Amino acid sequence: xxxxxxxxxxxxxxxxxxxxxxxxxxxxxxxxxxxxxxxxxxxxxxxxxxxxxxxxxxxxxxxxxxxxxxxxxxxxxxxxxxxxxxxxxxxxxxxxxxxxxxxxxxxxxxxxxxxxxxxxxxxxxxxxxxxxxxxxxxxxxxxxxxxxxxxxxxxxxxxxxxxxxxxxxxxxxxxxxxxxxxxxxxxxxxxxxxxxxxxxxxxxxxxxxxxxxxxxxxxxxxxxxxxxxxxxxxxxxxxxxxxxxxxxxxxxxxxxxxxxxxxxxxxxxxxxxxxxxxxxxxxxxxxxxxxxxxxxxxxxxxxxxxxxxxxxxxxxxxxxxxxxxxxxxxxxxxxxxxxxxxxxxxxxxxxxxxxxxxxxxxxxxxxxxxxxxxxxxxxxxxxxxxxxxxxxxxxxxxxxxxxxxxxxxxxxxxxxxxxxxxxxxxxxxxxxxxxxxxxxxxxxxxxxxxxxxxxxxxxxxxxxxxxxx
Numbered sequence: 427x428x429x430x431x432x433x434x435x436x437x438x439x440x441x442x443x444x445x446x447x448x449x450x451x452x453x454x455x456x457x458x459x460x461x462x463x464x465x466x467x468x469x470x471x472x473x474x475x476x477x478x479x480x481x482x483x484x485x486x487x488x489x490x491x492x493x494x495x496x497x498x499x500x501x502x503x504x505x506x507x508x509x510x511x512x513x514x515x516x517x518x519x520x521x522x523x524x525x526x527x528x529x530x531x532x533x534x535x536x537x538x539x540x541x542x543x544x545x546x547x548x549x550x551x552x553x554x555x556x557x558x559x560x561x562x563x564x565x566x567x568x569x570x571x572x573x574x575x576x577x578x579x580x581x582x583x584x585x586x587x588x589x590x591x592x593x594x595x596x597x598x599x600x601x602x603x604x605x606x607x608x609x610x611x612x613x614x615x616x617x618x619x620x621x622x623x624x625x626x627x628x629x630x631x632x633x634x635x636x637x638x639x640x641x642x643x644x645x646x647x648x649x650x651x652x653x654x655x656x657x658x659x660x661x662x663x664x665x666x667x668x669x670x671x672x673x674x675x676x677x678x679x680x681x682x683x684x685x686x687x688x689x690x691x692x693x694x695x696x697x698x699x700x701x702x703x704x705x706x707x708x709x710x711x712x713x714x715x716x717x718x719x720x721x722x723x724x725x726x727x728x729x730x731x732x733x734x735x736x737x738x739x740x741x742x743x744x745x746x747x748x749x750x751x752x753x754x755x756x757x758x759x760x761x762x763x764x765x766x767x768x769x770x771x772x773x774x775x776x777x778x779x780x781x782x783x784x785x786x787x788x789x790x791x792x793x794x795x796x797x798x799x800x801x802x803x804x805x806x807x808x809x810x811x812x813x814x815x816x817x818x819x820x821x822x823x824x825x826x827x828x829x830x831x832x833x834x835x836x837x838x839x840x841x842x843x844x845x846x847x848x849x850x851x852x853x854x855x856x857x858x859x860x861x862x863x864x865x866x867x868x869x870x871x872x873x874x875x876x877x878x879x880x881x882x883x884x885x886x887x888x889x890x891x892x893x894x895x
Contacts, residue, residue: 475554476671477581479564481574481592483638484631485604487658487684488593492565493866495591498678498815501808501839504671505559509550511566512614515542521613525629530637540573547577551584561671562586569638571647578650589672590652591679592641597657600684641665658684681819689818689840690726690735690825691833691859694744695719696879699772700855703880706764706771711747717877718856719748725858725873726752726825735823738762738814745827752825761814764829768801775884790887793849804849808835815839830882837861840868850886855879 478495480488492508499506515523519538527535543566550562568574574590581588595601605627615623641652653676654663662680667673695715699707711719726735735754739745740762749756770778770785779786782799789796797803802810814836818824826836830853838848840861853859856879862869 473585474560474669474671475584475586476561477550477564477577477586477588478561478675479568479574479577479588479590480566481568481590481641481652482594483569483634484567484627485601486593486595487600487604488567488591489565489866490604490684491591491593491655491658491679491682492563494682495675495678496561496563497839497842499561499675500842501815502812503805503808503845504561505557506561506563507550507553507559508563508565509546509553511539511543511546511564512612514546514549515539516613518542518545521616522618523614525626525633528630528633530633543573543576547580551580551586554584554586561675567634569634571639571642571645574641574647574650587668587672588651589667589675590641590650591675592652592654593658594640594654594656595658600657603684653679655679655682658682678816678819681816683820685822687822687824687863688730689823689861689863690729691837691853691861692722692748692825692827692857693830693833693853693855694742694748694827696855697744700880700882703774703776704772705775706767708742708744710743714856714877714879715744715748718875718879719750721875721877722748722858723752725875729858729860729873730823733823735825736821737825737827739827740764740829740832742829745829748827754825759814761810762826762828762832765804765807765831766798766801768798770798770801794845804831804835805845807831811835833859841870852883854881854883 478492480492482488489510492510496506496508515538518541519527523535526532527538529535546564546566550564553559553562564577568577568590578588595604605624615627618626641647641650641654649666651666651668651672652664653667656662662676664676667676695711695718697709697715698712699705699709700715701712737749737752737754737756739749739756739758741758741760742763745762746758767773770782773781775786785796785799789798794804797806811832818836826833828836831849833853834848834851837843837851837853837859840863843851854874856875856877858873858875860871860873862871
């Protein structure tokens with residue numbers, strides 16, 4: 427077993443390639459990295475099936491972690507789905523079960539909870555077999571060795587790898603915060619007095635504590651694949667991690683935290699190329715873009731007050747100029763540079779349609795996967811942005827001054843958008859988007875600064891519909 431303190435990586439751990447490039451001012455060729463990451467993704471064995479099985483007491487952030495891992499993998503085009511056993515239990519036996527239902531000495535309750543777990547396992551295997559799933563996240567307490575052994579045996583029948591993810595929380599303030607923020611809004615306590623709900627939930631936790639057995643390398647679980655997270659990633663313990671995808675999941679888990687924070691997005695101010703209808707390039711701001719740069723600090727100050735903030739920009743002139751008047755620490759990321767339009771860089775869409783009509787058509791047909799000649803696709807940009815996402819998960823308040831395609835990709839990660847919708851997200855000029863990550867959702871607010879700018883959004887083309895039916 428290996429122990430990894432927060433942000434310290436042992437060289438014996440196999441980690442995804444993003445580790446190598448995890449530097450704010452990157453000194454790499456993004457085309458090479460995109461090729462490596464894309465190839466790694468393609469080479470992943472299509473028969474790979476991994477069940478990430480959550481372990482831990484209630485109110486330890488298991489569902490939060492499960493949802494985050496699912497969102498991350500889906501963003502990277504890995505077929506992933508969460509199977510929440512609590513939902514199965516509510517469906518089979520009703521939502522309003524009081525704490526005695528979870529008493530380990532309550533044989534009827536134990537039988538009902540096992541039934542829910544088996545139903546979830548059956549659906550999980552069905553999803554692997556019928557929908558070609560890659561990673562399933564089995565979200566439950568799974569707090570005894572007996573239950574974990576049952577899951578291992580069941581998955582072995584279908585050649586499904588099992589990776590346990592145990593969340594251990596010793597910080598009482600985090601536990602209390604989780605109880606108040608998440609559990610009291612659970613369907614289990616709908617329309618119930620909050621104080622009574624909190625009292626019942628604490629009693630439920632006590633029942634689980636009575637029977638809880640942590641993953642133990644000294645017992646009969648020494649050959650299990652697992653990661654233990656102490657206080658949501660302040661310390662990570664790993665055992666028998668194998669392969670690229672498991673390593674990637676572990677690395678992601680190492681970067682999680684649940685401290686309150688805000689993430690601000692803003693495109694650069696209107697540029698000269700925006701006015702001319704050209705894509706790409708490294709043009710300067712227009713006069714209206716410079717006005718936006720002057721107005722931006724006041725808006726950020728109004729939302730943050732005296733809270734600390736770090737500003738991230740690309741290495742291109744228009745984002746650096748936009749950040750010029752912001753009195754906060756700044757970092758430039760090469761990885762935040764705009765999607766590379768290749769031979770079309772510096773052209774208008776009309777020019778592209780006239781010179782490369784087939785490319786113009788193909789991009790409209792599949793905008794996420796279309797790659798400009800000598801340039802990039804949105805899929806390439808997603809892989810390029812993985813180190814940025816990792817660093818975002820570590821940080822607190824961040825303002826990213828970026829480009830339309832780049833911000834679409836990052837926005838889609840936080841809002842769990844599909845590949846089909848990602849390339850058409852509206853990220854208008856002279857607008858600040860504020861995201862506040864929550865346990866299950868991401869709260870969004872938009873602030874438009876009253877300075878005119880051109881509209882660069884191209885709506886999704888309407889495809890002919892089959893009216894024969």
